[in-house]
Amino acid sequence: MNDKSIQSKFLLNPDINYLNHGSFGACPKDIFDDYQQWQLRLERDPYQFFLDTGQQELERSKQALANYINCAVEDLIYIPNPTTGINMVVKNLNLQPGDEILTTNQEYGGIDRTWDYYCKQTGAQIIRQEIKFPLSFKEEFLRQFWKGKTDRTKYIFLSQLTSSTGLIFPVKEICARAKQLGITTIIDGAHIPGHIPLDLADLDADIYVGACHKWMLAPKGNSFLYVKKELQPQMDPLIVSWGYDAKEPSESQFQDYHQFNGTVDYAAYLTTPACIKFREDNQWEERSKKCRDLLKHYYPIIAKELESNVICALTDDFLGQFCSVPIKSPDHKKLKSTLYNEYKIEALVTFCGYEMFLRVSFQAYNNEENIEDIINAIKKIKASTNLLS
Numbered sequence: 001m002n003d004k005s006i007q008s009k010f011l012l013n014p015d016i017n018y019l020n021h022g023s024f025g026a027c028p029k030d031i032f033d034d035y036q037q038w039q040l041r042l043e044r045d046p047y048q049f050f051l052d053t054g055q056q057e058l059e060r061s062k063q064a065l066a067n068y069i070n071c072a073v074e075d076l077i078y079i080p081n082p083t084t085g086i087n088m089v090v091k092n093l094n095l096q097p098g099d100e101i102l103t104t105n106q107e108y109g110g111i112d113r114t115w116d117y118y119c120k121q122t123g124a125q126i127i128r129q130e131i132k133f134p135l136s137f138k139e140e141f142l143r144q145f146w147k148g149k150t151d152r153t154k155y156i157f158l159s160q161l162t163s164s165t166g167l168i169f170p171v172k173e174i175c176a177r178a179k180q181l182g183i184t185t186i187i188d189g190a191h192i193p194g195h196i197p198l199d200l201a202d203l204d205a206d207i208y209v210g211a212c213h214k215w216m217l218a219p220k221g222n223s224f225l226y227v228k229k230e231l232q233p234q235m236d237p238l239i240v241s242w243g244y245d246a247k248e249p250s251e252s253q254f255q256d257y258h259q260f261n262g263t264v265d266y267a268a269y270l271t272t273p274a275c276i277k278f279r280e281d282n283q284w285e286e287r288s289k290k291c292r293d294l295l296k297h298y299y300p301i302i303a304k305e306l307e308s309n310v311i312c313a314l315t316d317d318f319l320g321q322f323c324s325v326p327i328k329s330p331d332h333k334k335l336k337s338t339l340y341n342e343y344k345i346e347a348l349v350t351f352c353g354y355e356m357f358l359r360v361s362f363q364a365y366n367n368e369e370n371i372e373d374i375i376n377a378i379k380k381i382k383a384s385t386n387l388l389s
């Protein structure tokens with residue numbers, strides 16, 4: 001069980017039972033202080049900071065991140081969020097009529113729209129392979145996923161951990177086979193850094209996007225894009241600035257083209273070392289493990305209370321620190337607002353296609369009592385409303 005002292009390290013409103021770390025993360029006070037210190041330094045001496053000291057700090061922070069996720073620092077750029085990173089990538093794929101992108105029916109809605117937009121523009125086709133529940137073994141996923149491959153499959157796009165269904169997908173196995181088949185892999189790791197171990201060299205994806213502002217506990221606006229060296233020349237800047245046709249180019253066109261996008265507050269990028277330190281100082285790995293254990297215990301209990309089922313085996317192959325239960329409700333917005341307004345519980349009611357889910361996140365600031373509270377709230381909502389029928 002995680003102790004109350006951890007909760008007091010966060011800025012979260014203590015009156016709310018916050019079971020939705022997955023949506024926008026939550027930032028501890030120490031890390032937020034670090035963020036504000038960077039902002040102060042910037043405002044005290046903007047010119048020097050933007051072009052000199054801040055840039056050196058940015059390199060240091062990027063190196064810390066590269067060490068943390070095991071990749072070469074020059075293959076990594078900071079971006080504000082995964083949506084930006086995936087847009088940069090998709091725009092540069094030079095999609096042609098008839099090209100196919102193989103993905104699943106469980107991807108994040110905002111990014112589904114990115115693909116739809118560029119497919120419509122280019123005549124490429126996105127194949128959303130249906131993945132059926134329950135998943136007991138990785139092999140079941142792999143069998144279902146590869147059914148979507150054809151001779152026209154040029155790209156694979158896959159979440160490593162899905163948003164609405166909360167499932168870890170076996171991306172290492174997918175990347176290995178895709179490499180043999182000559183298919184480029186683009187992995188959406190929005191939920192991965194700080195959540196499950198990430199070793200980019202071992203994973204061997206061609207392109208990887210991750211967020212630090214979710215499970216790594218960074219303030220909002222700290223994310224990254226990794227692109228393998230061979231593919232970097234293909235990545236034109238989404239925002240064209242000083243790094244294009246640079247007067248003093250660095251050794252990396254990828255860095256020149258993408259890292260400087262005009263005047264923006266990049267203080268969030270500089271907090272990565274503070275995030276890593278916070279995690280070490282507070283034994284975060286151990287606390288995350290406790291969360292995963294708690295989740296495995298409570299996932300079937302929550303599902304039973306909702307008169308539903310778990311959607312995967314209760315193993316680390318599929319589950320991290322959030323789980324989703326299929327639910328039925330005549331009014332999902334009312335269900336969400338009832339949980340929040342009447343029971344002071346923040347938990348996500350979401351959709352995968354037409355299927356509705358209640359997603360519960362477990363972070364170190366949550367304990368058994370918080371989970372029992374949502375179970376009791378479900379009981380009361382069932383007894384007093386039709387919102388769960």
Ligand SMILES: Cc1ncc(COP(=O)(O)O)c(C=O)c1O
Pocket residue numbers: 022023081082083084107108110111159161162163188190191211
């Ligand atoms: C799987 C997945 N991909 C992409 C995103 C987009 O992240 P952002 O809004 O930070 O760009 C999210 C957001 O929750 C997500 O869950």
